[in-house]
Amino acid sequence: MSEAVEYDVVVLGGGPAGENIVDRTRAAGLSTALVESELVGGECSYWACVPSKALLRPALARADARRVPGLAGAVQGPLDTAAVLAHRNYWTGDWKDQGQIDWIDSIGAHVYRGHGRLYGVRKVAVTSPEGEHHILSARHAVVVATGTRAVIPDLPGIAGARPWTSREATSAQEAPGRLLIVGGSVVAAEMATAWQALGSQVTVLARGSGLLPRMEPFAGELVADALREAGAVVRTGVSVEAVVRDGSTGPVSVVLEGGETLEGDELLMATGRAPRTEDIGLDTVGLPAGRWIDVDDTCRVPGHDWLYAVGDVNHRVLLTHQGKYQARIAGAVIAARAAGTPLDTAPWGAHTPTADTRALPQAVFTDPEAAAVGLTLAEAERAGHRVRAVDYDMSKVSGAGLYADGYTGRARMIVDLDREVLLGVTFVGPGAAEMIHAATIAVAGEVPIQRLWHAVPSFPTISEVWLRLLETYRG
Amino acid sequence: MSEAVEYDVVVLGGGPAGENIVDRTRAAGLSTALVESELVGGECSYWACVPSKALLRPALARADARRVPGLAGAVQGPLDTAAVLAHRNYWTGDWKDQGQIDWIDSIGAHVYRGHGRLYGVRKVAVTSPEGEHHILSARHAVVVATGTRAVIPDLPGIAGARPWTSREATSAQEAPGRLLIVGGSVVAAEMATAWQALGSQVTVLARGSGLLPRMEPFAGELVADALREAGAVVRTGVSVEAVVRDGSTGPVSVVLEGGETLEGDELLMATGRAPRTEDIGLDTVGLPAGRWIDVDDTCRVPGHDWLYAVGDVNHRVLLTHQGKYQARIAGAVIAARAAGTPLDTAPWGAHTPTADTRALPQAVFTDPEAAAVGLTLAEAERAGHRVRAVDYDMSKVSGAGLYADGYTGRARMIVDLDREVLLGVTFVGPGAAEMIHAATIAVAGEVPIQRLWHAVPSFPTISEVWLRLLETYRG
Structure with a gap:
């Protein structure tokens, strides 16, 4: 050396x-x-955020357009999958x-x-x-x-089954006819949304009781409902016991607990990270x-x-x-x-990542989008906060109804009753991914509820849900 | 009595x-x-916000879809104008x-x-x-x-010309072939966007040097550029001197300063409110x-x-x-x-509308959307604040590029250098209308810049422009 x-x-x-x-x-x-x-x-640029969003955006834009009178008729057909994949390749720099x-x-x-x-x-x-x-x-x-x-569990038959991980799911150059997805978290939900829209028949097999288990329960419920409406099969509470694939190009099967067998053309194992x-x-x-x-x-x-x-x-x-x-x-x-200069490691100081625990945001690009920041109700209660969860049906917001005919969505904010600040906010619905940053600023900024009343949402935006949440909290 | x-x-x-x-x-x-x-x-429900948004949303959704590879091909055709108008009628309750x-x-x-x-x-x-x-x-x-x-200026010939105001522009039951719009503010810009998309040939005649004069100058510039790209004619710095309409169903003409005459089928006077x-x-x-x-x-x-x-x-x-x-x-x-209970009329108190002057938000549903809160640079300087304007080209944000191929937009934040808080924020670009509420919370909440660093935008959202603005400010 x-x-x-x-x-x-x-x-x-x-x-x-x-x-x-x-x-x-x-x-x-x-x-x-x-x-x-x-x-x-890194992973983000080539096999995660960037290519996944490039695959998802057309699916979400089509879903949005289908909910707009006067435009819906034009977008009933399939996406141009080749164009979407080529655009995805462009965004990854062709993996260079x-x-x-x-x-x-x-x-x-x-x-x-x-x-x-x-x-x-x-x-x-x-x-x-x-x-x-x-x-x-x-x-x-x-x-x-x-x-x-990606972590792939050591199931019988998995070695010869050549399963996809998030890498193959975001970089595949054609849509499989039938895609089996094992898992229920973000990768599973997003890739189900993308590939179902790109022409695959998707089946999601989640072990837990619902999708998106890190979020408020209604997030996974609304996303699962929408995936089913888009034609995917979503099954929760199922356990995959074995995988079977014969030959190099044939179909792949998963064997569920109880013996039921499901067949697909590809199998995505979205089963966690190491x-x-x-x-x-x-x-x-x-x-x-x-x-x-x-x-x-x-x-x-x-x-x-x-x-x-x-x-x-x-x-x-x-x-x-x-x-x-x-x-x-x-x-x-x-x-x-x-x-040799001093550090500021007090909460929210310049030298400590306080938001990791107190104002962590996430946007999931499913249809509907699911986005959240801070604590869920369960997390806040576990942490011993005295809280109230304030819920609002986003379909009742004028701006939401004007954005999309039949808008479906739900909002929740978690109020710290002792400090009258927000500990967490969840939005599920079209547009939620961009809406969450307002909540991120409110939570990270510890903006008091009383002051949030002066943050007036423009009419008629979907963001007027903020006013409805405040009104619901006031009672 | x-x-x-x-x-x-x-x-x-x-x-x-x-x-x-x-x-x-x-x-x-x-x-x-x-x-x-x-x-x-009131006006909002029947002849302003609600019907205008019902007319605009299909135009904006189509514009969005046209910027998405794999979907763009399906939406090159015209909107179904009858469907859009019927949906608008539904949202006004047929004016009941x-x-x-x-x-x-x-x-x-x-x-x-x-x-x-x-x-x-x-x-x-x-x-x-x-x-x-x-x-x-x-x-x-x-x-x-x-x-x-609506205020209609007392021009020669105006009485017999039956001009539209915002009421007729939002409640018309068919698209005029050629629509002349006099004015350059929100009503003019939004109605130009809507009717150009619904099949009219629109000409905007603004007296000022640009559209949307209450916003940062770049807002009106980007909206005018896009209207022109959509096929409308936008002229600024022009003054209408007279109007001519013969008979009850014929075309209407406007005479400009200097004598030039322009003809249309309808004339919208978007010339202010009383x-x-x-x-x-x-x-x-x-x-x-x-x-x-x-x-x-x-x-x-x-x-x-x-x-x-x-x-x-x-x-x-x-x-x-x-x-x-x-x-x-x-x-x-x-x-x-x-x-007989006491009032709290201190700034941001419960009994005084402080946001009217310090955190006023507005969203304009043009393509691109233009949204702003608080003070513009010019307003902040006039008010004597020591400020810095921080600009960022939103097309450089990954989430913007992934949202729309060829995304065009611009962001500006006005930093109060003495208090290190934001006095105003402007976003112009697709999605801006929902993005502005984050800025409204930051401005009304007087969240310090140092804390805004802990409000992490989710990747890859358009809202990551917040990070870019902070980085640009930091230098």
Whole structure:
């Protein structure tokens, strides 16, 4: 191996979280190296958020158009699936990352392509695809941002069944005739929405009692109802016991508990995520391999004052935007510590990702969209808050009815009765994905209910649901 | 005339503002009478917000769909204009108000149909369409909520030209072949968008230098560009000097300064609003007829401790949602004064409509949508604030590009550099109408910039423009 090359900061993993660390540490004038074994841009850019939204947007736009008198007649036919897939390919850069590399170059950071592993304290070893080795040493910080990979349960027959994960589901170049989806969370719900609209006959097999289990129960119910109305089969409370696939191109079957067998052309296993920490040298610094990396409230690993973990891999939140948020904050932390300036780690301070626990937003691009921020009713009650859940049927909002004939949606806000602020908000309905940011500002801003009365929704928008929620709370 | 019938509160005018006064005073247990000379529900329900949005939504949904690969091909054709107009008729209840009357009945208020006039202190005289007379007396308050009517300038030839106002433009039962629109504000821009999409050849003739003069200049520019792209003619800085129409069904012409003549099949004069106060008995209490009614910060008329004015007629703001807001507050004021309980008229208190001046939102349903809250840059500078305008090209937001191929839009936030809060925000682009409520909460909530960093926009939404604005401000 060559001499160690020294940087202020070395980042392992070039997804959105890693890229934001690079951005912030470079802005602070710290020399920074980024190590990436696949594509700079990460899962989000190539096999998750971006291609999934490119597949979903046409489905949602068609659903919206079908609810508009005077336009509905024109959009009863199928989507042009080839055009949608080609557009999705465009958005992934055909799975090439030159644009991201150019950006990294432009801010003066250095990219090492290859597999990176911790190599003792403050050191990272990189093995390039060509077999070259580099040792990088970090004056101030090594940041692990290696993210997650899909987990496929070890079912009988699964090995030979070549199941899809989120990667194949977002990058497939044609619509399967029949798509079986095992799982009930966001990946399952979104990919069911997309592929059913793109021509597949989708069957969703969820083990839990409903879809979208991290959200208020009505979110999964409304999404399941709509998937069924779109022609998909949605079954909850079912357990897949085995998978069967004969040959290389034939159909695939799943065997349910009880023996029922369902056949499809492809099988998507949307069954969770695991940290990509198996082979990144954690053992060389005394940390267990293959596990989530615990961090403190500055995203630093306790006991290792030079080691940070941001994004999925620290298991605080498995969402791109929140990994970026952590990275912005951890980048500022690293820069402050390097400069010897004090940190503000009080709640909502500049150096701690308070929103991870208190104002976490998520948007699910199903039809209807489901979006939420902060705590659900159950979470708030478990946390010991004295709360009231305030519900409103969004179809009764004039702006909703004018937006879509037969608008279906529901809103809930969780009021902290002691402080009269919002702990959480959920919107389910067309348009919810963009509507949730208002709630994110209200929750993160801890804007008192009394002041929210002065935040007047424009008439006639769907956002007038805010007024209805306040009126319902007032009683 | 009969004996006076006594109520706690008498409301003149049953539009949204009047209805909200009724709602709030009834909730406080005050007996309330509502006098309405046309339709309960007012301009908004029959000749403004509601029918205009019903006409616009199909235009905007088609524009959205045309920007989505895989769907665009299906929506190149014209809208089904008859279906759109029929749906608009449905939303206006075919210009019948029984639903609203039922609601008023259900909350125990009394409706007097007819023309109401102040009849001295605390008294209102009503003349019903059948010629019956009633005298209503108000123990606590008379509230004027008579709204506005369209103003048509006294041009040569205008009397015989039967021009449209906003009423005809929102209630027409067929699309004119060629529609001339004089004006450049919201009514002009929205009706141009609607009728151009519904099959008319629209020409907009604005006297000012751009459309939407109350907003940041780029709003009108982007809307004008899009109207032109949709096939409309938009001319600014032009002055109409005369109007010519011969016969009852023939075309109508406008003569511009300089002599140029333009011909259309209908002519919409979108040239402003005047208060409906000419014939409501203001003279009987010493107030001038035909003028806007000045009010204090509780919406009460100075010198008349029993008289209030809410909504358009007090000229604070000419927007439905803000009239409703004033009415909720004035209703609470009247109830508190009736009960002898103290008022909270400090800024953002429960008894003063602070948002009228500090967090006023507006959404314009053009394509692109234009929405704003609070102060523009020019307004903030005129008010003496030390500010910085932060701009961002919304087409560069991933969520915008994924929402619409070729997304065009722009965002601006006005930062108060002394307090590090937002004084105003403008979004122009598809989706802006629902996005603005986040800004309304930020401005009304006076959420500090430092806290807004913890309000994380979900990826990939258009709302991620918030992150870009913050990053741009940080520099």
